[in-house]
Amino acid sequence: MLETKNLEKVYQTGDRALDDVSVTLDGTEVVAMIGPSGAGKSTFIRCINRLVEPTSGDVWLDDVELTALSKPELQRERRNIGMVFQEYGLVERLTVMENVLSGRLGYVGFWQSLRRKFPPDAIEHAYETLERVGLRGYENKRVDALSGGQRQRVGIARAVLQRPKLLLVDEPTSSLDPETSHAVMELLAEIAVDTDVPVVINIHEVHLAEEFADRILGLSDGSLVFDGPPAELDEAAKTRVYQGATDSVGASRSTGESADNQLSQDELLTKNG
Numbered sequence: 001m002l003e004t005k006n007l008e009k010v011y012q013t014g015d016r017a018l019d020d021v022s023v024t025l026d027g028t029e030v031v032a033m034i035g036p037s038g039a040g041k042s043t044f045i046r047c048i049n050r051l052v053e054p055t056s057g058d059v060w061l062d063d064v065e066l067t068a069l070s071k072p073e074l075q076r077e078r079r080n081i082g083m084v085f086q087e088y089g090l091v092e093r094l095t096v097m098e099n100v101l102s103g104r105l106g107y108v109g110f111w112q113s114l115r116r117k118f119p120p121d122a123i124e125h126a127y128e129t130l131e132r133v134g135l136r137g138y139e140n141k142r143v144d145a146l147s148g149g150q151r152q153r154v155g156i157a158r159a160v161l162q163r164p165k166l167l168l169v170d171e172p173t174s175s176l177d178p179e180t181s182h183a184v185m186e187l188l189a190e191i192a193v194d195t196d197v198p199v200v201i202n203i204h205e206v207h208l209a210e211e212f213a214d215r216i217l218g219l220s221d222g223s224l225v226f227d228g229p230p231a232e233l234d235e236a237a238k239t240r241v242y243q244g245a246t247d248s249v250g251a252s253r254s255t256g257e258s259a260d261n262q263l264s265q266d267e268l269l270t271k272n273g
């Protein structure tokens with residue numbers, strides 16, 4: 001279960017990117033975050049694993065309060081959170097298999113990973129997962145020889161290899177054509193069911209959210225203004241999300257101090273950790 005309580009992010013610039021966002025995700029569901037550019041979708045996803053430090057509020061994954069963890073504890077806990085983020089670039093000069101196995105780096109020891117020695121069960125899981133994402137036969141291809149959609153599938157396979165409790169996906173379709181976008185969303189929805197893991201996807205295309213999500217969260221100007229199944233996302237709700245909110249889904253407003261955006265450093269740590 002993922003829970004955010006009164007999550008708020010005010011960047012050092014004074015931009016209030018999240019304003020009192022409280023959400024509980026229970027069980028296996030595909031959750032799509034929608035909203036106009038600048039609404040706070042990426043900030044929300046990054047606050048969950050503290051790539052961006054929330055200014056105030058709590059984030060819980062099962063019984064662990066992520067927002068209360070020390071940096072080393074957080075590094076360990078992030079093993080449980082799979083991330084398919086564009087900037088978690090795949091390593092271009094490595095093969096598909098090497099990239100997918102890097103999803104296990106958090107589990108094998110430092111020396112093992114340096115020598116790229118992975119246990120047999122990890123290799124077997126990698127083969128199964130590549131089959132699952134439609135990339136069987138591509139194991140030894142270098143990633144720089146793949147199409148955008150294939151790369152996205154490698155990123156998904158890598159995240160699945162972590163055996164995460166939660167999968168966070170940031171704009172998976174932004175550089176893909178409509179047909180490939182559809183296929184990638186379909187894959188993510190299937191992965192959620194197959195692996196019994198909830199998936200939170202930040203997505204621009206509302207029609208894809210409507211088609212593949214079980215639940216849609218609509219952000220407008222940092223506030224949660226819609227939370228419901230696709231069937232309830234009617235024109236009035238879309239107007240609320242895309243043309244400014246008059247009220248929000250959530251509790252009372254709170255204020256907080258500015259916090260550092262430690263994106264780059266944390267991303268590096270996570271990628272290597």
Ligand SMILES: Nc1ncnc2c1ncn2[C@@H]1O[C@H](COP(=O)(O)OP(=O)(O)OP(=O)(O)O)[C@@H](O)[C@H]1O
Nearest residue numbers: 011013015017036037038039040041042043044261
């Ligand atoms: N590192 C940062 N420093 C200062 N302000 C930021 C930073 N990152 C985001 N913001 C601001 O926070 C707000 C929310 O941005 P965010 O990227 O979360 O929105 P988004 O909904 O994901 O937008 P998009 O769909 O365009 O990616 C915006 O006003 C943005 O300018």
